[in-house]
Structure formats: structure tokens, C-alpha cells
Amino acid sequence: MRPDFHPFVIPFCAGMFFVLGYCFFGIFNIIFHLPRRDRRRFLVSLINPVTAWKNIRDIFLNCLIHVKLWKRNPLLGYMHSSIAFGWFMLIVLGHLEVFLYAPGHLSKFYYPIFFNFFVAKSEETIGGAVLFFLMDFFLLVVLSGITLAIIKRVRSLWFGMRRTTRPSVLDMVGMYSLWAIFPLRLLAEGFTAHISGGSFLIIPLNWMVRGFLGNEINMVPTWWAYSIALSVFMFVLPFTRYMHIPAEMLLIPLRNAGLCIRHPRKGFAKIQVLSCPGCGVCIDACPMSAKKANIKDTTVYLNRQIRRRNEKRIEEISDKCLMCGKCTAVCQVGVDGPVIRQAQRSLRKYALGKDYSAAVSPTPVGKAAVAYFAGCMTQLTPGISKAVESLLKKAGVDYTFIDREGGLCCGRPLMMAGRIKEARELMEKTREIILASECRTLLLSCPICYRIFKEEYDLEKEGIEVIHHSVYLYNLVQGGRLKPSRSDIHFVYHDPCELGRGSGIYEEPRKLLRTSAYLVEAAKNREESVCCSGSLGSLTLGFADRKELTEAALRNLTSDIPDAIATACPLCRSTFRRYSDIPVSDIAEVIDSRT
Amino acid sequence: MTSAQELVEQMTSEIAGANIFLETTVSSLNRLSNGYSVVLSNGIAIACRAILIATGFHLFSAEKKEEYGYGVYNQVITNRDLEHWFNNGNDARIDGREMRKIGFVHCVGSRDLKAGNSQCSKVCCVTAIKQAIEMKEKFPDAEIYCFYMDLRLFGKKYEDFYINAQKDFGIHFIRGRVSEVGETIDGSLQVKAEDTLSGKPLKVTLDLLVLMAGMVCNPRTKEIAGMIHADIDTDGFLRSRNNIYNIMESDRPGIFLAGTCTGTKTVPETVAEARAAVLSIHNYLKK
Numbered sequence: 001m002r003p004d005f006h007p008f009v010i011p012f013c014a015g016m017f018f019v020l021g022y023c024f025f026g027i028f029n030i031i032f033h034l035p036r037r038d039r040r041r042f043l044v045s046l047i048n049p050v051t052a053w054k055n056i057r058d059i060f061l062n063c064l065i066h067v068k069l070w071k072r073n074p075l076l077g078y079m080h081s082s083i084a085f086g087w088f089m090l091i092v093l094g095h096l097e098v099f100l101y102a103p104g105h106l107s108k109f110y111y112p113i114f115f116n117f118f119v120a121k122s123e124e125t126i127g128g129a130v131l132f133f134l135m136d137f138f139l140l141v142v143l144s145g146i147t148l149a150i151i152k153r154v155r156s157l158w159f160g161m162r163r164t165t166r167p168s169v170l171d172m173v174g175m176y177s178l179w180a181i182f183p184l185r186l187l188a189e190g191f192t193a194h195i196s197g198g199s200f201l202i203i204p205l206n207w208m209v210r211g212f213l214g215n216e217i218n219m220v221p222t223w224w225a226y227s228i229a230l231s232v233f234m235f236v237l238p239f240t241r242y243m244h245i246p247a248e249m250l251l252i253p254l255r256n257a258g259l260c261i262r263h264p265r266k267g268f269a270k271i272q273v274l275s276c277p278g279c280g281v282c283i284d285a286c287p288m289s290a291k292k293a294n295i296k297d298t299t300v301y302l303n304r305q306i307r308r309r310n311e312k313r314i315e316e317i318s319d320k321c322l323m324c325g326k327c328t329a330v331c332q333v334g335v336d337g338p339v340i341r342q343a344q345r346s347l348r349k350y351a352l353g354k355d356y357s358a359a360v361s362p363t364p365v366g367k368a369a370v371a372y373f374a375g376c377m378t379q380l381t382p383g384i385s386k387a388v389e390s391l392l393k394k395a396g397v398d399y400t401f402i403d404r405e406g407g408l409c410c411g412r413p414l415m416m417a418g419r420i421k422e423a424r425e426l427m428e429k430t431r432e433i434i435l436a437s438e439c440r441t442l443l444l445s446c447p448i449c450y451r452i453f454k455e456e457y458d459l460e461k462e463g464i465e466v467i468h469h470s471v472y473l474y475n476l477v478q479g480g481r482l483k484p485s486r487s488d489i490h491f492v493y494h495d496p497c498e499l500g501r502g503s504g505i506y507e508e509p510r511k512l513l514r515t516s517a518y519l520v521e522a523a524k525n526r527e528e529s530v531c532c533s534g535s536l537g538s539l540t541l542g543f544a545d546r547k548e549l550t551e552a553a554l555r556n557l558t559s560d561i562p563d564a565i566a567t568a569c570p571l572c573r574s575t576f577r578r579y580s581d582i583p584v585s586d587i588a589e590v591i592d593s594r595t
Numbered sequence: 596m597t598s599a600q601e602l603v604e605q606m607t608s609e610i611a612g613a614n615i616f617l618e619t620t621v622s623s624l625n626r627l628s629n630g631y632s633v634v635l636s637n638g639i640a641i642a643c644r645a646i647l648i649a650t651g652f653h654l655f656s657a658e659k660k661e662e663y664g665y666g667v668y669n670q671v672i673t674n675r676d677l678e679h680w681f682n683n684g685n686d687a688r689i690d691g692r693e694m695r696k697i698g699f700v701h702c703v704g705s706r707d708l709k710a711g712n713s714q715c716s717k718v719c720c721v722t723a724i725k726q727a728i729e730m731k732e733k734f735p736d737a738e739i740y741c742f743y744m745d746l747r748l749f750g751k752k753y754e755d756f757y758i759n760a761q762k763d764f765g766i767h768f769i770r771g772r773v774s775e776v777g778e779t780i781d782g783s784l785q786v787k788a789e790d791t792l793s794g795k796p797l798k799v800t801l802d803l804l805v806l807m808a809g810m811v812c813n814p815r816t817k818e819i820a821g822m823i824h825a826d827i828d829t830d831g832f833l834r835s836r837n838n839i840y841n842i843m844e845s846d847r848p849g850i851f852l853a854g855t856c857t858g859t860k861t862v863p864e865t866v867a868e869a870r871a872a873v874l875s876i877h878n879y880l881k882k
């Protein structure tokens with residue numbers, strides 16, 4: 001038995017205290033900045049056994065195993081889980097070793113980390129052999145992960161990533177120290193393999209590199225190096241992308257508690273920003289990345305600029321976004337880029353406030369069980385409203401077109417612009433129109449309207465069903481009230497952002513299209529559908545800027561050489577029509593032409 | 596008013612002796628060491644030293660501004676349709692229908708980034724006034740409205756024409772873009788616009804709406820440009836060597852340009868440019 005302290009543990013201990021202290025303070029800060037209602041909700045969720053179990057499960061699956069990454073690319077998944085889970089197991093097994101062989105030292109928390117230096121134990125007992133085997137096994141797992149990480153720096157395409165972020169200087173320091181930790185541990189343990197024991201990895205190593213490992217003079221410096229690598233990693237961790245490791249463990253319970261972002265820099269948003277691992281999956285996903293100049297406006301860079309408090313860039317990035325939600329759909333930790341941006345936009349003070357509280361709601365045209373509300377976008381595309389009306393008549397539906405003579409905005413564009421107060425005022429007026437129509441079903445042909453009516457208007461409470469025309473028409477076909485005939489045309493269906501990612505409607509429009517045409521799929525579709533780039537979400541992208549993005553979206557759509565494009569959003573339809581070589585129709589027009 | 600027919604007849608008589616191929620297009624254009632070889636769709640090949648491109652413009656497809664309802668509602672027509680009707684006198688959308696209110700929308704597909712064209716088409720303002728007056732003459736009881744953003748009446752006597760339209764014909768000019776066109780329950784056309792002078796939104800029911808579709812570059816011009824690698828300018832029209840003093844010359848040797856293939860123009864401008872181009876060619880051949 002050796003002494004139970006050696007100065008080389010000091011760097012490690014200092015790093016450990018620092019990072020624990022930082023995280024403790026950070027947790028306190030984030031919980032403190034939650035609005036009181038949210039804080040209560042969070043604390044209650046922690047003692048609720050259902051959410052508590054969900055928290056444990058999600059932390060295990062996401063932080064250690066990285067299941068989502070496995071689904072994206074197995075190699076990428078393996079790389080992350082081997083490092084995270086392997087390291088975790090090394091820590092757990094280290095503690096187990098101390099518990100079994102040196103229980104008196106359990107209070108010295110550096111003991112499990114440097115166990116082989118302090119405790120000489122042989123692998124002769126069965127338990128010891130298994131333990132040593134496992135230690136070596138997980139060390140090998142971590143080392144394989146590190147090797148892959150090094151390969152990934154030069155060959156990111158093997159890992160399914162076309163573009164990744166450029167790491168900052170501190171990120172590099174963190175990365176190199178992380179890479180150094182495990183090879184150094186391997187070496188350090190190699191010295192003591194013949195005394196302290198080891199298994200299939202470090203014992204052969206000890207034999208093979210006798211020249212170095214056999215010389216005791218090299219031993220202490222190697223343990224120092226190991227401790228210093230750990231220390232450097234922990235000291236830089238809070239200022240690097242590696243902060244995502246501890247942050248995600250708080251993000252998961254906060255999300256499971258059902259919180260939402262209320263301020264772009266505090267509380268829930270802050271923990272999302274800190275949880276961003278900077279992997280850059282959102283760069284390839286972002287429709288704006290079709291233009292190289294926009295790459296730095298993707299969510300991963302927003303998070304970075306928020307951490308750097310670069311106000312000018314934060315504003316620019318927040319205003320430019322199309323708010324299509326694709327970065328959120330692909331994000332491994334679930335950072336909600338558009339919502340952070342919306343919260344950021346809502347902080348802006350406008351010199352000219354708008355006041356809609358005095359606006360007069362137009363009276364709805366007629367009263368009927370089914371109220372069709374075209375909304376501004378369908379008013380600008382009368383081909384669609386005509387087709388919807390024609391189908392309603394063919395199916396014999398008792399309906400009224402309530403904003404035929406004019407309506408008001410649903411409020412979603414103002415909401416996306418962060419002008420919440422104005423949006424609410426407008427929504428109140430629009431709500432009056434809907435209620436005055438005394439309808440039971442509110443039919444919408446615009447997904448932008450649909451989403452906000454569904455999410456914010458609480459119309460279900462009034463007994464009003466809110467339904468998008470793609471679903472409504474599908475139900476009419478199912479019920480035998482519409483009988484479209486099939487044509488030979490091959491349509492590709494474009495998932496509008498607000499209908500697909502925004503409202504989770506993917507199946508009905510496809511099934512509806514199949515009743516009257518053949519359906520082919522786009523290269524990227526459903527959750528990963530590419531925004532048409534006509535979105536109202538962006539406050540600064542002009543028409544000229546959007547052209548290239550729309551053309552890229554069209555290339556994605558037409559990869560299977562369809563005859564025509566069908567979509568279920570008036571804005572997508574107008575945007576694509578501007579540059580498409582093949583016809584673009586709304587799903588209602590397709591069905592109407594075949595019925 | 597001068598009739599276009601007479602004008603064309605007069606001009607063709609002035610160049611009697613030149614070979615004119617009607618109903619013929621250019622199939623290919625190739626650069627030779629000292630000029631070009633042109634193969635026509637009628638099979639004739641011509642070797643020449645200089646070429647004057649005067650392939651003109653294309654009318655903006657009004658269907659693209661779907662909010663104005665062209666192709667969706669029967670009572671919506673374009674300036675070209677109306678001009679046709681003036682000349683041929685038959686169009687089911689106009690004939691035999693009562694005309695109490697007629698609207699003209701200026702700047703359809705011109706000065707409109709959303710439609711992909713930022714340029715002013717120059718002739719629509721005065722054409723709208725001309726067509727409005729003609730309609731008033733044909734339907735004296737009809738009320739006629741022109742919806743405009745600005746009136747750009749730069750040409751000789753254009754402003755007088757505008758004043759006459761108001762004074763003598765009682766045509767209403769409303770400053771404000773039309774936001775959308777819809778149908779009321781009884782099937783008549785409803786136009787929503789904003790009267791920016793009074794600051795109020797406005798709704799009018801119309802019997803006929805005429806869209807003043809603007810000019811865009813003729814797609815066939817781009818084909819020709821492709822054959823000789825001539826440049827297209829950022830506005831989509833052909834690029835001249837210099838937009839101020841050399842608009843009739845291209846960057847390619849022996850290739851000259853005239854008329855609306857380089858940008859939107861009126862007839863007097865086109866004719867003046869054509870004459871200037873011919874003179875430049877004359878000097879070029881003498882060199």
C-alpha cells in the first residue's frame with residue numbers, strides 16, 4: 001500500500017471543485033430566474049414519480065447513450081456514447097473498486113480516479129478479475145470513441161455531417177485535453193499494471209513498452225500529466241461547448257416539467273443555449289444554408305453569440321430566421337432555435353407601437369355549422385379558395401365563407417415577429433368573427449392560421465373543432481362524400497413547415513393525394529422537409545435573398561422527377577410557383593380537378 | 596392617335612428592297628472569323644458581319660399575380676386583351692355585358708420585387724389612361740377607376756392626356772395598390788385597395804378589371820443571347836456596352852441591340868434607338 005495522498009492529485013481536485021462550484025451556482029441561477037409559476041411547476045415535477053422516472057430515463061438515454069445520434073448516424077452515435085457511457089462506467093466502477101478494496105478512503109473523492117496509483121490489488125480473486133476486466137474494457141471503449149473523434153475532425157462526412165462548426169480557441173483547448181485524458185490514463189495505469197493489477201489492456205501494454213513503463217522515474221510525471229489533462233478540461237469546460245454535458249442534465253428535467261421559453265437569455269432559454277453541443281447538425285438542416293453567407297446565422301451560431309453576449313449578431317441572427325423549425329427537429333438536445341429568436345424579438349422596443357384594440361371585427365358572412373376562414377394568404381391566392389368552395393359544394397357541406405368580404409389577420413405573423421401584445425389584440429378581434437359565425441367547425445386552408453387557431457385561440461373550449469382543409473377533405477373522401485378519380489400524374493408532396501413540423505400533420509395530405517394521383521417523395525421530407533423560404537418568419541430576408549433558397553428547396557422536392565408539386569399552404573404554393581419549372585398546386589385544387 | 600398598323604406599313608415601305616422573312620425564327624447563330632452565320636427556321640443560312648438584335652419584350656404573365664384574379668375570375672383581363680378587343684371587337688368577357696364600373700390596375704408585374712421585376716415598364720401609365728378614355732367613349736355611363744402607386748407621365752404631352760382624362764372624361768384616379776380581388780356571393784368582382792390619399796381602405800364592386808401587365812425580357816431573346824454568349828443584365832434584359840451612351844452596342848463584336856430587348860421602352864424610344872443602331876452598324880461595316 002502506497003501513501004494515500006500525492007501532490008499530483010491537486011490539479012484534478014482544483015478542477016473538480018471549480019466545475020462543481022460553477023455548475024451548482026449555474027443551477028441556482030437558472031432556477032432563480034424562472035418565473036415563480038414555472039419554478040413551482042419544476043420543483044413539483046421533481047417529486048412526481050412519473051416525471052422523476054422520465055427524467056432518469058431521458059438523462060440515461062440522451063446524455064449517456066445518445067439514442068438520437070444513433071438514429072441519425074450509427075458511427076456518430078457510437079462515438080458519442082462510447083465516450084460518454086464509457087467514461088461514466090469508469091467513474092462508477094472506480095467508486096466500486098474503492099468501495100470494495102479501500103472502503104476507508106471513500107471520502108477522498110480523487111481516490112476512484114487515481115485508484116491504481118494508491119491501491120495495489122491483484123486480479124487474483126474472481127471479483128477483482130471481473131472488475132479489472134471491466135475497467136480495461138470501458139477504457140478501450142472510450143479510447144475507440146476518442147479515435148473516432150479525431151477521425152471526425154478530418155472526415156466529418158463519414159459521420160453524416162457535411163458542415164460542422166469551427167471550434168473556438170477554448171473549444172480546442174477543451175477538445176485536446178479531452179483527447180489527452182484517456183491515453184494518459186492508459187499510460188499511467190500501465191506503470192502499475194504489474195503491481196496494482198490490470199486486465200487485457202494494461203498488462204500487455206506494461207509488457208510491451210517495458211522500456212518506458214518499466215522505468216519508475218517516468219511514472220509520477222505521467223500521473224501528473226493525467227491529472228493536469230483532467231484539470232485543464234474541467235477548468236475550461238464552462239467556457240466551451242462541453243458545458244452541454246452538465247447543462248443537458250438540467251435541461252431534461254426542466255423540459256419534462258413542461259416549461260416554455262419566456263425570456264431569450266434567462267431560465268429555460270439559458271439552459272437550452274448552454275446545452276447546445278455545437279455539433280452543427282442544424283447547419284446542414286437550415287434552409288438558409290443553401291447560401292453560404294447564411295451559415296453563420298444558424299442556431300448553433302445563435303447559441304454561441306448569446307454565450308458571448310454579442311448583441312449585434314444576436315439581433316441579426318434572430319431577425320433573419322425563417323422560423324421553419326427544422327433546426328429544432330434535428331437537434332439532438334432539443335434546443336428550440338425559433339422560440340429563442342421569437343423571445344429575443346419580443347424584447348425590441350418599437351418607436352411606433354401598433355394598437356389593434358380599437359379595430360372593428362368585420363361581421364362574418366352568414367352562419368353555418370362549418371365556417372371556412374380563408375385568411376390573408378388564401379385571399380391572395382383565390383385559386384385555392386375557389387377550389388375549397390367548389391369541393392364543399394360538391395360534397396354538399398352546409399358552410400359559410402366567413403371572410404369572403406374581408407377578415408382580419410390571425411395574428412401569427414405578429415406573434416413570430418415577437419409583437420405579442422399586438423398579436424393578442426388582433427387575435428381577440430379575429431376570435432369575435434369566429435364566434436359570431438356560430439360555427440361548430442372552423443375550416444382553414446392556411447397552415448399559418450391553422451396553427452395559431454389551434455394553439456392559441458382555445459376554440460375547443462367553445463366546442464369548435466379547428467381543422468385544416470387537407471384533413472377535412474380527406475375525411476370527406478373517407479366518408480364517401482367526395483369521389484375523386486385517379487390520374488396518372490406523379491405529384492410530390494411538400495410538407496409546409498407550419499402544418500408538418502408545426503402541427504404534426506403528415507399523413508392525411510398524403511393519403512388524400514393518393515386518392516387522385518401518384519405520390520412520390522422528396523429527398524428530405526416530413527420532419528426534415530425543406531422550407532420554401534417564402535416564410536413570414538424572417539424579418540430581414542428580401543426577395544432576392546430568398547430566390548436561391550427557394551431554388552434549393554425545389555431541387556430537394558424534385559429529386560425523384562415528379563410531374564407536379566402539391567402542397568397544402570397558399571404561401572408555399574406562391575413561393576414555389578415563382579421559380580418552379582413544373583406546375584405547383586394546392587392539394588384542394590388537385591382534388592377539385594379530379595372530382 | 597396614330598395607328599400601329601399605319602406606322603408599321605410606313606416603316607416597311609421605307610426599307611423596300613431589304614429581305615424580310617416573316618414567320619421565321621433564328622435556329623442557330625455561330626461566330627465566324629469575320630462575322631456570324633445565321634441559320635433560319637425556314638432553312639436559309641446567311642453569312643453576315645453584323646447582327647442587330649431587336650427581339651423585343653414579353654408581356655408579364657398576369658396569372659403570376661394571382662391575387663388580382665387573372666385566370667381565376669372571368670371579369671379580369673389584361674391590357675393586351677383589351678387592345679385585342681379594341682381591334683377585333685370580340686371577347687366573351689366584355690361583349691354583351693353591362694359595364695357600370697370598370698377598374699384599371701397599374702404596375703402589374705412592374706416595380707414589384709415579389710414578382711421578380713423591379714423595373715418600371717414606362718408605357719403602362721399612359722396606356723391605362725388611353726385605354727380608360729377609349730372605354731369611357733364606348734361606355735359613356737360607366738364609372739372608370741385607375742388604381743396607381745405613382746403616375747409616371749414623362750413623355751411628350753402625356754401629362755396633358757392625364758388632365759384630359761380627368762377633366763373631359765371624369766376618370767377617377769385612386770392612389771393605392773390593389774391588395775386583392777375577390778368575388779362576392781352574387782358573383783360580381785370586388786376589389787380591395789387602400790386610398791392612400793384619404794388613408795382609408797376601400798372596396799369597390801366592378802364589372803371589369805383591366806390589369807396593366809408590364810414588360811419583361813422575351814425568353815427567346817435569352818436563347819439568342821445564349822447562342823453568342825452575350826450577357827444578360829441584372830434586370831433580366833440584355834446587357835449593353837454602356838447604359839448611358841452606348842446602349843445600342845453589346846460587348847460582342849458585330850452584335851448591336853435596339854428596342855425593348857435591353858429594357859422597357861416606348862415606341863418613339865425604340866424607333867430612335869433602331870435608327871441609331873443602324874447608323875452604328877454602317878460605321879462598323881465601313882471600318
Ligand SMILES: Cc1cc2nc3c(=O)[nH]c(=O)nc-3n(C[C@H](O)[C@H](O)[C@H](O)COP(=O)(O)OP(=O)(O)OC[C@H]3O[C@@H](n4cnc5c(N)ncnc54)[C@H](O)[C@@H]3O)c2cc1C
Nearest residue numbers: 620621650651652674718722815854855860861862863865
Ligand atoms: C399593351 C401595351 C400598350 C402599349 N402602348 C404603347 C403606347 O401607347 N405608346 C408607346 O410608345 N408604346 C406603347 N407600348 C410599348 C411598345 O409596344 C414597345 O415599346 C414596342 O413594341 C417595342 O418594340 P420592339 O421592336 O423593341 O419589340 P417588339 O414590338 O416586342 O418586337 C419584337 C419582334 O421580334 C420578334 N422576335 C422575337 N424573338 C425572335 C426570334 N428569336 N426570331 C425572330 N423574331 C423574333 C417578335 O416576334 C416581334 O415581332 C405598349 C406596350 C404594351 C404591352
